[in-house]
Amino acid sequence: MNYGLQMYSVRDITEKDLAGALKKVAEIGYKTVEFAGFFGHSAEEVKAMLEENNLTVSGTHSSLDDLVNDFEGTVKYHKTIGNTNYILPSAPFMTKEELDDTIDKINKFQPMLAAEGITLGYHNHDLEFLPNKDGLIAHEEMEKRTAINFQIDTFWVYFAGKDPIEVLERLKDRINVIHLKDGLANREGRSLGEGTAPVAAVRAKALELGMHMVVESESLTPDGISEVTRCFEYLKTLE
DSSP states (O other): OOOEEEGGGGHHHHTTOHHHHHHHHHHHTOOEEEESOOTTOOHHHHHHHHHHTTOEEEEEEOOHHHHHHOHHHHHHHHHHHTOOEEEESOOOOSSHHHHHHHHHHHHHHHHHHHHTTOEEEEEOOSGGGSBOTTSOBHHHHHHHHOOOEEEEEHHHHHHTTOOHHHHHHHTGGGOSEEEEOEEOTTSOEEOTTSSSSOHHHHHHHHHHHTOEEEEOOOSOSSOHHHHHHHHHHHHHHTO
16 A cells, blocks of 8 residues: 655654655655655755655645745745645634635635646644634635645544544545544544544545545654554554
8 A cells, every 4th residue: 555654743853864764764664755844954855865765745734824935935845846735734713814814825825836736735633623713614614715625634523523434525526635643532642543533444435535645643652653653554454
């Protein structure tokens, strides 16, 4: 199986040694990576790291601010590393004013990125599926008022009390990559197969719908590489 890894899962080493982290991730068996920061490395350096380890970039978690502050430079960076999925890991939405501003920016930059061959996506946590301070459900508003793609974090959907399988089916035309994640009812992250989220069912649905799966695991137990190794070994048991 061609699984990806969100590099935030090994954040205990990426800031100091991104090249070493990518090497270890590739050795485990992950085929793609999703970046959560580049830690001062140039696009050419990141491209070389990927090529050296036979990895491709499935996406990045990158901010709206980068697009606002330097659209051309940001696009050039992402094109150089081969990224075609620019994913917002979050954006302000807890009031109507914040949500309206975020939606306005999404609607500005989504077609601009599309013209450059880059898809704009949004990665949810739990609160996007719950009413904000003004009673608006941010995810529903983005579904209705934008053309953005969605990277569904299936654990956070589950944690919000929603059915991740239903969400994947309902939004399938706007999803090309999901996060496989596990955890407990107290928000605590766990390696895949060690929590209460429906990981096996989500994996099966993603396969059915042709969605790329990116593993994210957050608890660094006892370190990031150990944790994402356990995740990979668990996924092999489902094949």
